[in-house]
Amino acid sequence: MIDTSFRNWLPTWCGGRRTPESFRRTNSRVSRLAVQYDAEVDAALQRLWPKARIYHDREFTRDRADFLLVVRGRGVMIETKVKSDPGLFHGSTLPPLLDRLQRDGRRLVVLLNQGDPTPARDLVTTKLGDKGRIVVWSGPHHDTELREAVESLLHQTSRHP
Structure with a gap:
């Protein structure tokens, strides 16, 4: 369903950005799922x-990750992606973020709520090499995969290429 409320769209026409909070006012099922998924x-x-420090980027942008997780003095960026169907995840929204992280030499874990991440995994590997991972995480029963992905990136010896 399209958000037709003038007050919600006016700021974006004038160069403003939409924030996750402004998505809450829309009727988009995916937007509501994204807010809930970020909280989970x-x-x-x-x-x-x-004991980690967790920073959440509250501004909606395509070139910054949703979270920065700092564990034992080392950081890993966390990007969340929500799909409304269990099909393939191509990662078409990832290139601006991947380009920025590639330049910065940062580590990234992409968390996908459902679907087959194979095409996006190839994209992440091409851009970030061993500094990027994609994990399908939909709740505590996938915590092991999330922990393994983050810890494998934290144990890398060099932050920069």
């Missing part, structure tokens, strides 16, 4: 790394 991911990060 935040809780999982706190549960898995209780």
Whole structure:
């Protein structure tokens, strides 16, 4: 369903950005799922790394990750992606983020709520090499995969290529 409320779209016409909070006012099922998914991911990060620092980027942008997880002084960027269907995830929205992280030499875990991430996994590997991972995470029963992905990136010896 399209958001036809003039007050919600006017700021974007004038150069403003939409934030996750502004998505809440839309009728988009995916937007509502994304807000809920981010909250669940935040809780999982706190549960898995209780002593870590977790920073959440509240501004909606394509070239910055949703979370920065700092564990034992080392950082991993976390990007969340929500699909409304269990089909293939191509990662068409990832290139601006991947380009930025490739330049910065940062590590990234992409968390996908459902679907087959094979095409996007190839994209992430091409751009970031061994500094990127994609994990299908839809709840605590996938915590092991999330922990393994993040820890494997934290154990890399060099931050920069």
